[in-house]
Amino acid sequence: MGLLSYTKKKSQKVTHYLCCCKLSIAKRNKDDKIPKEERKSKRRKTAKDNEVKKKNDEGNKPFFCLQKQSNKGEKKQRKLLLFGKKKASKLSMEQRRKKFKKFWRRRKKAQKKANLISLVKSISFKSDSGKQRFAAEEILRIGSENIAARVFTFRELATATRNFNPENLVGEGGFGRVYKGQLKGSNEFVAVKQLDRKGFQGNREFLVEVLMLSLLHHQNLVKLLGYCTDGDQRILVYDYMPMGSLEDHLFDLGPNGKALDWHTRMKIAAGAAKGLEYLHEIATPPVIYRDFKASNILLDENYNSKLSDFGLAKVGPMGDNSHVSTRVMGTYGYCAPEYALTGKLTKMSDIYSFGVVFMELITGRRAIDITRPKQEQHLINWAEPLFRDKRKFEAMVDPVLEGKYPMKGLYQAIAVAQMCLQEEATIRPLISDVVTALEHLANPKNDDTNAPNL
Structure with a gap:
């Protein structure tokens, strides 16, 4: 039975082969009937069509996808592909250079956008709600065209800070550490903030700060130069502020340090208020800073203020909403009372925090100072009874000023602080009026003239 089956299969294969041969012969006989010239023309047309198709396929390839080629003719062809189908001879050298720059700008922009998108996806959201995740992605959507931050590698930043040498440490807090660094190549000095990798809160703050400072650009906001997300690293890179923070000059002044004079204090307050004014009234959507305090106000060599640390910033209420409901976060002593009690956050919450910092500038006292007598530990509680009597205003002034301040200016400054610290949020002034x-x-x-009305 096996032999019969084998013989049958062999017979089927032979039959199939003979049929194919017959079809091939029939086709050849059919072609022989077509005139010789017509056959040649048909073959030439087919070859030409194949050549055109091949060129079109190559023309659609981007420049960086082409393999390296050795001979001059192929190098010329590569140049033609870079600038489209136009011949290189028709483009001047300047035009080609412009096209080349434009091409790489587009590519770099796309790469930055891709990096920020991957950053949103890679940051841990274990302790975030779905609403917070949606908000982060919405910020990304709004700002994807305005991403200016550079992506650094961990190696670049380790080199800049001499492997995060303790000698380069300029600040430390709950978020992590800040180091002074110098970028290789440009020799530019930068501040490198390395966030604590253990805390989820640090991850969220890192993400919000990158997104916010990619969208927000103002002379009174610190400039974010870039960030690093190599592995589990979360690092931010800023312009270096040589004069440190306001806190350093008010409370941590060394034995050889020079105290801030009255007008420099007012200048610092005005600059910080302008930063808030940009966030509240110019940025779209508006932003509530939520962590306004002396340590977050950085100073350049001319004592110009720049707000930093946007990890707690929130997109403000939109449309008919009057507030944003959120967890109470910030620094004790600076939070507005209505926000601390209800979790309802408004732009007026920032105005209260500004009032606290302004009182620190006037008095030289910390918002909370446990080294003082119990009744003087909370700055605002200590100042409230003094606000009611103008004769006691001088008792509130920082002793290091040694009486070197204009009396009218003092009265006007305390009036501004008092209005910002109103218990009722709705009667606090707008930040634009405070700036004026x-x-x-x-x-x-203007020391001898009246201040403009709030």
């Missing part, structure tokens, strides 16, 4: 008043107080020429 402080610009007046910062100018020595």
Whole structure:
């Protein structure tokens, strides 16, 4: 039975082969009937069509996808592909250079966008709600066209800070550490903030800060130069502020340090208020800073203020909403009372925090100072009874000023602080009005004139 089956299969294969041969012969006989010239023309047309198709396929390939080629003719062809189908001879050298730059700018922009998108996806959201995750992605959507931050490698930043040498440490807090660094190549000095890798809160703050500072650009906001997300590293890179923070000059002044004079204090307050004004009234959507305090106000060599640390910033209420409901976060002593009690956050919450910092500038006292007597530990509680009597205003002034301040200016400054610290949020002034008043107080020429009305 096996032999019969084998013989049958063999017979089927032979039959199939003979059929194929017959079809091939029939086709050849059919082609022989077509005139010789017509056959040649048909073959030439087919070859030409194949050549055109091949060229079109190559023309659609981007420049960086082409393999390296050795001979001059192929190098010329590569140049033609870079600038489209136009011949290189028709483009001047300047035009080709512009096209080349434009091409790489587009590519770099796309790469930055891809890096920020991957950052949103890679950051841990274990302790975030779905609503918070949606908010982060919405910020990314709004700002994807304005990403200016550079992506650094961990090796670059380790080199800049000499492997995060303790000698380069300029600040430390709950978020992590800040180091002074110098970038290789440009020799530019930068501040490198390495966030604590253990805390999820640090991850969220890192993400929000990158997104916010990629969208927000103002002379009174610190400039984010870039970030690093190699592995589990979360590092931010800023412009270096040589004068440190306001806290350093008010409370941590060394034995050889120079105390801030009255008009410099007013200038710092006016600059910080302008930063808040940009966030509240110019940025779209508006932003609530939520962590306004002396350590977050950085100073350049001319004592110009720049707000930093946007990890707690929130997108403000939109449309008919009057507030944003959120967890109470910030620094004790600076939070507005209505926000601390209810979790309802508004722009007026920032105004209260500004009032606390402004009182620190006037008095030289910390918002909370447990080294003082119990009744003086909370700055605002200590100042409230003094606000009611103008004769006691001088008792509130920082002793290091040694009486070197204009009396009218002092009264006007305390009036501004008092209005910002109103218990009822709705009667606090707008930040734009505060800016107007402080610009007046910062100018020595206005010491003998009345301040503008709030």
